[in-house]
Amino acid sequence: MGIDGCRGGWVWCRHAGGRWDGGLAADLAALRPVIAASAMTLVDMPIGLLTAGADERGCDRAARALLGRPRASSIFRPPCRAALDARDYAHACEVNRRHTGRALSKQTWNIAGKIKEVDALLAGDAPLRKRLREAHPEVCLWGLAGGRAMQYNKRKPAGQAERRRLLSALDPDCLRHLDAVAQAHPRRAVAQDDILDAAILALTAALGLEDAGALGRLPAVPEHDVIGLPMEMVYLRR
Numbered sequence: 486m487g488i489d490g491c492r493g494g495w496v497w498c499r500h501a502g503g504r505w506d507g508g509l510a511a512d513l514a515a516l517r518p519v520i521a522a523s524a525m526t527l528v529d530m531p532i533g534l535l536t537a538g539a540d541e542r543g544c545d546r547a548a549r550a551l552l553g554r555p556r557a558s559s560i561f562r563p564p565c566r567a568a569l570d571a572r573d574y575a576h577a578c579e580v581n582r583r584h585t586g587r588a589l590s591k592q593t594w595n596i597a598g599k600i601k602e603v604d605a606l607l608a609g610d611a612p613l614r615k616r617l618r619e620a621h622p623e624v625c626l627w628g629l630a631g632g633r634a635m636q637y638n639k640r641k642p643a644g645q646a647e648r649r650r651l652l653s654a655l656d657p658d659c660l661r662h663l664d665a666v667a668q669a670h671p672r673r674a675v676a677q678d679d680i681l682d683a684a685i686l687a688l689t690a691a692l693g694l695e696d697a698g699a700l701g702r703l704p705a706v707p708e709h710d711v712i713g714l715p716m717e718m719v720y721l722r723r
Contacts, residue, residue: 486519486526487686489622490599492563493674498662498683498693499523505662507683513602515608524694527620527645527686530596531563532605533709537584542716547703548624556634559623561593567709569601608712622682622721625689628701628720629655639678648681652688659684677711689721699723 486499497516498507501523510516520526535542542561547558562579565584565678571577577597578588607614627634630651637644662720663719666680693700707717 486523486524487683487690488513488516488528488530488622489522489686490530490596491675491679491683493670495511495599496670496675496679497682498687499682500656500659500664500687501522503658505594505658505687507662507687509664509675513599513606517606517613518682519673521613523616523690525690526617527688527690527719528617529620529622529682531600532607532617532619533707533714534563534566534569534600534604535585536566536711538556540585540587542707543619543708544619544678544703544718548621548657548718549603549723551628551633551703552627555638560684562587562601563591564589564593564597569597569604571597583585584661604714607714618715619717620686622685622687624703624718624720625685626651628722629685629689629692631723639681645677645681652681652684656688659688677720689719693719695722 486497488495488497493509493566494511495513495516496509500562501579507696516539549560567584568577568581568589571580572593573609576593577594581589607617623635635644635647637647649660663680663684667677701720703718703721707715709715
């Protein structure tokens with residue numbers, strides 16, 4: 486299964502038994518039973534957060550180096566855990582700067598609530614940590630395309646077409662599923678690129694389960710945060 490945050494909550498795509506399904510959940514806790522029943526779920530949201538000392542996670546640095554320009558710009562620095570409880574953006578920047586030496590981007594602050602959902606879910610559920618792992622769609626695409634980063638931005642028509650061509654070549658049924666999820670939910674709740682990202686993660690997980698030896702992670706030996714969560718990104722090497 487693949488999960489991505491969206492305006493309406495969380496969009497999910499699942500590939501099981503050669504068939505696709507998916508939908509929209511208001512919060513991540515509602516998806517816990519589905520995640521627990523899945524062999525592997527990849528989420529496009531940071532897992533494992535800094536507390537103090539380093540200015541960024543090693544997996545983010547490794548992903549940025551792997552993608553190169555211009556796709557490296559899609560890898561942002563997550564907040565430290567303390568910043569998740571900040572009262573507003575200015576306060577979050579102050580807290581993050583105190584712990585890591587860096588402020589936060591506005592984009593990062595805008596998804597801080599979702600990062601907190603993931604962190605809270607895994608902090609209190611050790612068994613789920615084996616099922617729910619972090620991945621980044623652009624890193625997954627790099628692997629699915631044989632070590633080639635996407636040329637175009639995912640929000641541009643050319644970028645959507647580029648990604649759809651790759652998914653269609655790997656699994657033609659995927660596109661029918663993408664379109665069905667898009668038709669079932671208004672765009673004010675979930676954008677096309679959110680659904681696309683969730684499907685990319687789901688296909689990566691499905692292909693990885695078929696060939697576990699092809700699964701990679703950045704970095705190869707992950708760091709762990711103070712509560713034991715791995716700071717890594719999963720992808721498929723083709």
